Amino acid sequence: MFLKVAWLVLRKDIAIEVKTREIFYTTLFFAVACVLVFSFAFVKEGVPVEGAGVGILWIAVIFSGNLALGRTFERERYGETIRALLLVPAPRAAIYLGKLLGIVALMSLTELLLVPMVAFLFQAPLFSWPMHLLALLVLGTLGFASVGTLFAAMLMRSRTRDVLLPILLYPVTVPVIIAGVLGTSALTQTPADEPMATLWISMLAFFDVVFLTLALWMFEPLMTE
Amino acid sequence: MVRKLFTPLVVLTAAMFAYAPIAIANAPYESTMLLVQKIFYFHLATWMALAVAVSVCAVGSAMYLFKGHEGADRVAFAAAELAVVYCTFGLISGSLWGRKAWGVWWQWDAKLTMAFMLEMIFLGYLIVRKYGGPGSEKLSAAMGIFGAATAPFIYKSADWWRTIHPQTSVMKTLGKNAPPMWNVVWFCGTAFVLLFLVLLALRVGLEERRAELDRLYLEAEA
Numbered sequence: 001m002f003l004k005v006a007w008l009v010l011r012k013d014i015a016i017e018v019k020t021r022e023i024f025y026t027t028l029f030f031a032v033a034c035v036l037v038f039s040f041a042f043v044k045e046g047v048p049v050e051g052a053g054v055g056i057l058w059i060a061v062i063f064s065g066n067l068a069l070g071r072t073f074e075r076e077r078y079g080e081t082i083r084a085l086l087l088v089p090a091p092r093a094a095i096y097l098g099k100l101l102g103i104v105a106l107m108s109l110t111e112l113l114l115v116p117m118v119a120f121l122f123q124a125p126l127f128s129w130p131m132h133l134l135a136l137l138v139l140g141t142l143g144f145a146s147v148g149t150l151f152a153a154m155l156m157r158s159r160t161r162d163v164l165l166p167i168l169l170y171p172v173t174v175p176v177i178i179a180g181v182l183g184t185s186a187l188t189q190t191p192a193d194e195p196m197a198t199l200w201i202s203m204l205a206f207f208d209v210v211f212l213t214l215a216l217w218m219f220e221p222l223m224t225e
Numbered sequence: 226m227v228r229k230l231f232t233p234l235v236v237l238t239a240a241m242f243a244y245a246p247i248a249i250a251n252a253p254y255e256s257t258m259l260l261v262q263k264i265f266y267f268h269l270a271t272w273m274a275l276a277v278a279v280s281v282c283a284v285g286s287a288m289y290l291f292k293g294h295e296g297a298d299r300v301a302f303a304a305a306e307l308a309v310v311y312c313t314f315g316l317i318s319g320s321l322w323g324r325k326a327w328g329v330w331w332q333w334d335a336k337l338t339m340a341f342m343l344e345m346i347f348l349g350y351l352i353v354r355k356y357g358g359p360g361s362e363k364l365s366a367a368m369g370i371f372g373a374a375t376a377p378f379i380y381k382s383a384d385w386w387r388t389i390h391p392q393t394s395v396m397k398t399l400g401k402n403a404p405p406m407w408n409v410v411w412f413c414g415t416a417f418v419l420l421f422l423v424l425l426a427l428r429v430g431l432e433e434r435r436a437e438l439d440r441l442y443l444e445a446e447a
Binding site: 147154155158160163164167168170172174175178211214 | 290291338345352358363368
């Protein structure tokens, strides 16, 4: 029942997204624009500053993720479908899970295009440890999105949600961002520091468990009027 | 009960703060940093009180969120405000110490970054409260719980990431190696926690009066 509800919510979001592709295109465009803007600051005389690619990658991921979070819930609010969603006789946590998976899927899709682009533009050796990079990105995205989905959902009622979302989200997810950036840096430096990257991956997994547990636990009382 | 205890608490706190400089002056000098190390007594005491503030805020937030206690929400709000105050003071005293010990005002080391993050979380708590509109109490309660969840990472960050900041193991060995210093550390820590309690009681009292005023307004209008 729980997983079925989560799956239905996820399928609904995917169906809308496949039809309009609105969030995917805007998010991807924004991420690319981010990379472009940062390239001016971190490319000196045609050569990128060492390690700049990793930072730019993560900033683009986080910023575009923020955009996707806002839009996903704005759509629910605009269509006044969130009330219907919350009236479903199912555990609220299942709705949260469905929404979370939708956002993770969307962010992963963006990353799929963003990572090769950054590797290409900034000559970053991102693909020398593909499995480690994959683990860092997946866990980092999950950690960021788990808090983000909760906050975006609860801010729906607030008039100032667009401003408040990043204000609340970034400080709380700093541990995830630190772990992601430092873990990826450890992989791309020469020589690569594989044990360090593994340490950061386990840190990320740890943060994910904490954040996900808290979010699942708090979603129900937060969404109750 | 709170009202009866309040005056003795204020007197005790004032007395402890009056005596604290003397205790710190009498404590033995640290072998390498000498006079500069004396900042340590207030610096560490601030973070001890901050840990109490963050815990109070989290417990209050959780009680409000899950049980709907309005009083707990007021306590959490007051504790969050004080957490911001203590965190600011801790960052400033740490910065002063860092200038002398490391030669720089600010170092992007794990513990400092994480402490900065905690300050941002609790500032976020206050911002939501002020600008979140109706229902913002619940949003800020979530912020308080997340802030407390990340606090243990801040405490242990210097141990795990082996950065420039002194590790928490200093505290474990200090009791054995330098009992006079150890006593002063705890004296200052207690004084800061008591100050926190005094300020918390005052702030909660103010919030209670504000809630009472709101209630009376509504009654007068009805």
